[in-house]
Amino acid sequence: MSTHRSHNLRLSSVLQQGLVLALVAAVFYLLSSNAALNLKHLNIASGFGFLSQRAGYDISFSLIDYTPDATYARAYLVGLLNTLLVSVLSIVLATLLGGALGMARVSENWLIKRLSGTCIEFLRNVPLVVHLVWWYGLVLALPGVKHSASLFGVVFLNNNGLNLPWLAQGGQVGWGLALMVLGTLLGYLICRYKEARTPWRGFASRRWPALLAGAVLLPLLVYALSGAHVQWEVPVPHGFGFKGGITLVPEMLALVLALSFYSASYIAEIVRGAIESVHRGQYEAAKALGFKSGSTMRQLIVPQAIYPMIPQITNTYLNIVKNSSLGVVIGFMELVSSTGGTTLNQTGQAIECIALVMGTYCAISLVISLGMNFYNHRIGQRGH
Structure with a gap:
């Protein structure tokens, strides 16, 4: 008897939630249709084609x-x-x-x-x-x-922003960041694997060395195996600004x-x-x-x-x-x-x-x- 009642309660809950979702969808449809109709009357294009x-x-x-x-x-x-x-x-x-x-x-x-x-x-x-x-x-x-403030002759701060060294091949930055994230994830998984097989030693966590090692070693390994060449652009004064590197405005x-x-x-x-x-x-x-x-x-x-x-x-x-x-x-x-x-x-x-x-x-x-x-x-x- 209690099982039957529990089933009815679950069915009633599902029906109520479905009714609310249908009501929300209907209201959203009416609003969007009304907006599209008004835009058409005003000769204003709609959609994301722009x-x-x-x-x-x-x-x-x-x-x-x-x-x-x-x-x-x-x-x-x-x-x-x-x-x-x-x-x-x-x-x-x-x-x-x-x-x-x-x-x-x-x-x-x-x-x-x-x-x-x-x-x-x-x-x-x-x-x-x-x-x-x-x-x-x-x-x-x-x-x-x-009169820029300089740090080791490679970083410059002035009223035009902060000039920093940057990779000449800008496309490699995205790959490098992706490899760092992947290396960090691998370091985390290795830590979890080791922690699952060792006794608890207190609250203090020692994961950060593995995370840091993964973030650094994986990009270096891929760089060494791929034979890619990384060239840095150092900002140098040029006219009324700097040439090379990247400028944070x-x-x-x-x-x-x-x-x-x-x-x-x-x-x-x-x-x-x-x-x-x-x-x-x-x-x-x-x-x-x-x-x-x-x-x-x-x-x-x-x-x-x-x-x-x-x-x-x-x-x-x-x-x-x-x-x-x-x-x-x-x-x-x-x-x-x-x-x-x-x-x-x-x-x-x-x-x-x-x-x-x-x-x-x-x-x-x-x-x-x-x-x-x-x-x-x-x-x-x-x-x-």
Whole structure:
């Protein structure tokens, strides 16, 4: 009897969910049909056929080859890559800064604790747009090309941006990054294989040497076997700028710095809260066993604090990706500026352009969420 009732409940639940999905699909169909009809009456073309047309506008910074003669689809790809580059750089820098500020916030040194607290409060209580404008003005106030700040004669910083060495064969960069990711994954799988066959030795993880070795050795191995030749272009002064290498434009530098410092203040508070959530008895037990304060924090407290950090840090990472759209304020051609701005204005395909931008941001956010949730799940399993 109970089995029959349980079956009926499941069937009822499936029917209800199917009805809701059908209702949502019907509403979406009505809205899209109505929009298409209105656009037809206004003699406005609909669809994504415009992506194959000539873009006709320039983009100051691009990781791939791009000219105004390229298509709108190519401009979309350039904007997407710029968004991903800014997001990745900002996430890495914000995590490092936030982690350092958070650790300093729980330091037993009175001066370090107060200074880090003041820095955090200042950074997070100033609006992000103000951060962005301030950093942009600061970058533009740097010395000119002739008085560039130099590092070993290969890296130059001036008001035109940051000039870095770059591979002469730009296409090899993508292959190199792919091999690094694959090598890191192989290192992770090797670690998992070894950990499954060795007894548990505490919270401290020793995976990073294998991950680093995989990321470095696999590209080197492929390079040696393929017989490819890598040639670096070093930037050299040429006229009113630099020739060779790659230039990170001022707009990009300002956006990365603004996102990094602003988000670091939130990550710092997440780190502080997670560390303080660990029971004080853990500190006392470690002290009784003769552990030094640094070892206690590194091998006992921080590994336990990582689990409650992940969901909140994930939300911060998602905000970094979405806030990268503020590049439109200072003219950096990321996804919103290119497809959601210039392309939209030139083609008039507002619905398609905005839908493309919204769908892209949604996909990026889902990928980040899935990756961080998977990591959080693995950390939780190790902790239990």
